[in-house]
Amino acid sequence: MNKRGDLQMSFGWLFALIAGAFILFLAIYVTVKIIGTSEEEIDTETAAQIGVLLNPLETGYEDIISTPLENFKQETRITNECDEGDEIDEFGSQGIKASRKSFGGKWTDSINTVYFKNKYLFSRENVEGKKFYLLSSGLHYPFKVGSVIVLTSADRTYCFFDAPEEVQLEIENIQKNIEVANCSDESIKICFEKRSNCDIYVEYDKGLGFVEKKGEEERLFFSQNSLMYGAIFSDEKIYECQVKRLMNRVKILSQIYIEKANFVEQKDCNSNVNTELEILKLAIDDFQNSEDIILIDRLVKEAQNKNQNPICKIW
Amino acid sequence: MIRELKNANRKKGQMKVQQMAFMLVAVTLFFAIAGLFIFRLFFAGVNQAGTDIQEENARLLVSRLASSPEFYCGESFAFGESNCIDTDKVMVLMENIDKYDGFWKVAEIQIRRIYPNEGGIECNGLNYPNCDVFKVYSENVDKGREYSNFVSLCRKENAEEELYDKCELGLLLVNYKEFENE
Numbered sequence: 001m002n003k004r005g006d007l008q009m010s011f012g013w014l015f016a017l018i019a020g021a022f023i024l025f026l027a028i029y030v031t032v033k034i035i036g037t038s039e040e041e042i043d044t045e046t047a048a049q050i051g052v053l054l055n056p057l058e059t060g061y062e063d064i065i066s067t068p069l070e071n072f073k074q075e076t077r078i079t080n081e082c083d084e085g086d087e088i089d090e091f092g093s094q095g096i097k098a099s100r101k102s103f104g105g106k107w108t109d110s111i112n113t114v115y116f117k118n119k120y121l122f123s124r125e126n127v128e129g130k131k132f133y134l135l136s137s138g139l140h141y142p143f144k145v146g147s148v149i150v151l152t153s154a155d156r157t158y159c160f161f162d163a164p165e166e167v168q169l170e171i172e173n174i175q176k177n178i179e180v181a182n183c184s185d186e187s188i189k190i191c192f193e194k195r196s197n198c199d200i201y202v203e204y205d206k207g208l209g210f211v212e213k214k215g216e217e218e219r220l221f222f223s224q225n226s227l228m229y230g231a232i233f234s235d236e237k238i239y240e241c242q243v244k245r246l247m248n249r250v251k252i253l254s255q256i257y258i259e260k261a262n263f264v265e266q267k268d269c270n271s272n273v274n275t276e277l278e279i280l281k282l283a284i285d286d287f288q289n290s291e292d293i294i295l296i297d298r299l300v301k302e303a304q305n306k307n308q309n310p311i312c313k314i315w
Numbered sequence: 316m317i318r319e320l321k322n323a324n325r326k327k328g329q330m331k332v333q334q335m336a337f338m339l340v341a342v343t344l345f346f347a348i349a350g351l352f353i354f355r356l357f358f359a360g361v362n363q364a365g366t367d368i369q370e371e372n373a374r375l376l377v378s379r380l381a382s383s384p385e386f387y388c389g390e391s392f393a394f395g396e397s398n399c400i401d402t403d404k405v406m407v408l409m410e411n412i413d414k415y416d417g418f419w420k421v422a423e424i425q426i427r428r429i430y431p432n433e434g435g436i437e438c439n440g441l442n443y444p445n446c447d448v449f450k451v452y453s454e455n456v457d458k459g460r461e462y463s464n465f466v467s468l469c470r471k472e473n474a475e476e477e478l479y480d481k482c483e484l485g486l487l488l489v490n491y492k493e494f495e496n497e
Contacts, residue, residue: 012331019339023346030350034357041361048368055375060382060397091418117418118383144384252414253384259407267473311478312471315389 039102043110046098050078051116057136059147064225066175068154069132075101077128078151080121081113082241090252092245094119120242122150122230129153133175137226142304143257143315145249148226148242150233152177158233159183162192164204167225190232200232208297221290223297231290243290251284261314269312276303362494370459373421373491377462380424380487385415392469392480400426400485402470405449406440412452422459423490424452428468430484444470444481459493 050069059065077099085092094117099110131154139145152158152175159179160171172180183189191198203209210219211231220231220239231239254277261271280299287296307313380386381398385408388399405426408415426449438446468485471478 011328012335015332015335019335019342023342026346030346034353037357041364045364045368049371052368052372052375055372055379058379058382060379060387090414116420118420144387144389146384249384252411256385256404256407256411259410260401260404263407264403264471267471267478268476269471269473269478313389313391315391 039100039108040110040112043098043100043108044112044114046076046100047078047096047110047112047114050098051094051096051114051119054116054119054121054134054149057134057147057149059136059138064135064137064170064174066133066135068175069134069151070130072130075128075130077101077107077126078123078132079110079113079126080123080151080238082121082238082245083115084241084244085248090248091117092241092248093117094121094242094245096121118146120146120148120230120246122148122234122239122242123152124233124235125238127151127153129155131155133177135175135178135229137229139224139226139246141224141246141250142300142307143253145246145253148230148246150229152233157184157187158190159187160190160192161195161198163190164192167192167204167228170225202228202232204228208294219291221293223293223300227293240289243293244287247284247287247296251281254278254281254284257314264312264314271307271309271312271314273303273306273314276306365494366459366491369420369491369493373459373462373489376419376421377464377487377489380419380489381464381466383419388467388469391471392482394467394469394480394482398465399467399469399482400487402426402444402449402468405451406438406443409438409449409451410440415452419452419489421452421489422454422456422492423488425450425488426466426468427486427488428483429486444472454492457493457495458490461488461490463488 053069057065057067079097079099081095081097083093083095093115095113095115097110097113099108102108133152133154135150135152136147139148154177157177157179159181160167161181161183163171163180168180171178179187188199189197190200190202192202192204194201199214201212203212207225207228208223209228210221211228212219216236218236220234220236222228222231227243230242234242258274258277261274261277264271276299280296280303283292283296283299286292307315381400386400386405388401391401392399428447433445433447435448436442436446437448437450464487466485466487467482469480469482472481473479
């Protein structure tokens with residue numbers, strides 16, 4: 001009798017234990033999943049907010065503007081992803097991904113990238129810190145093409161050494177992590193003349209030149225100060241991709257200006273810029289990398305020279 | 316007597332198993348319903364966050380959109396100060412707008428001439444410049460509230476064979492996409 005009772009109790013307990021363990025496992029699994037999804041949501045929201053905060057940085061008549069990006073409660077990593085686009089998606093896209101340092105110094109595993117077609121963010125692939133700076137300058141090539149936005153961490157200081165006066169005047173006191181001439185020891189040194197202790201060398205001739213970085217073979221070619229800043233502060237992969245995207249936008253805008261020139265011609269506004277813009281478009285079709293900027297720059301200047309009719313400027 | 320006792324014990328055991336099974340079903344159902352409720356709340360939060368970001372995007376974009384190359388007056392006009400939109404260029408842009416799908420991440424962009432006003436006539440290639448509303452971009456989605464910014468609308472005009480710049484007062488309007496909160 002007792003033996004049977006024992007068996008019956010054991011069965012009940014066994015049943016309850018299995019059911020309890022199953023329910024407990026389910027509860028823990030769901031909780032972990034919800035926490036994971038919440039973290040993912042926070043990271044995606046942060047990335048989207050960073051992208052949205054780039055809107056006020058669209059430059060107008062002002063040449064260069066800078067703004068801090070702060071109020072991050074935790075150490076944050078911003079990942080810059082660039083998609084140069086294709087024949088269908090001509091603008092390409094700017095991807096931004098954010099992750100935070102969680103307990104134990106591990107970065108949250110962010111998988112969602114937020115994409116923007118109208119932004120051009122120049123930076124290293126991963127930029128980390130609690131405070132960042134955004135430096136924005138307009139690219140006019142030959143018309144306004146977009147704003148080159150440079151993202152840097154406040155944890156890194158950059159020092160411009162021997163910079164030409166026009167560059168010095170532009171960046172002096174613009175943001176706290178950029179020094180001009182009086183370099184601190186820990187700063188990354190950017191030289192405009194070849195020196196032994198330079199991290200980055202810039203060959204600069206009236207806005208045209210290239211950037212060479214210590215330990216990297218490739219030269220990043222630029223035209224105009226905005227792209228020079230982009231080349232200094234970016235990784236090669238990001239820079240080349242963003243330049244390609246900007247050139248594609250030059251091509252699309254060239255077509256708009258060609259059609260605008262035809263449109264205003266009906267009002268006797270004769271600009272004669274169309275031939276130059278067509279040639280520019282063809283040259284951009286063959287654009288491979290930033291080295292081609294040297295050729296494009298000549299065509300841009302020719303188009304700019306044509307657009308000098310004081311009563312009928314197309315851009 | 317022994318058989319009756321055996322039967323009573325079997326019935327008692329069966330009852331316990333039944334009780335446990337009912338309990339298990341009830342607890343599983345409870346967790347399923349609670350889980351669904353949490354997920355509903357969670358995704359409503361996600362949708363709201365998405366809408367808030369879209370709204371913030373529209374609010375910030377409207378203040379700087381006139382500086383975007385597709386609208387920007389540049390040096391085309393003598394009075395091309397900031398917040399100036401080149402409507403000749405906008406007319407061309409409207410014909411090429413299919414390339415700009417998803418470009419600004421908003422639901423709608425409109426430009427309205429405030430003064431002078433022809434009675435809200437929508438602009439097209441035939442009636443321009445004697446019209447008021449430029450429907451630049453529109454997506455077939457639920458739209459949130461409008462954000463607006465005053466702008467000058469400039470174009471080239473020709474009167475008595477003399478070319479001149481004409482600028483009028485306008486309003487740039489941006490609508491954002493609204494995500495369903497169901």
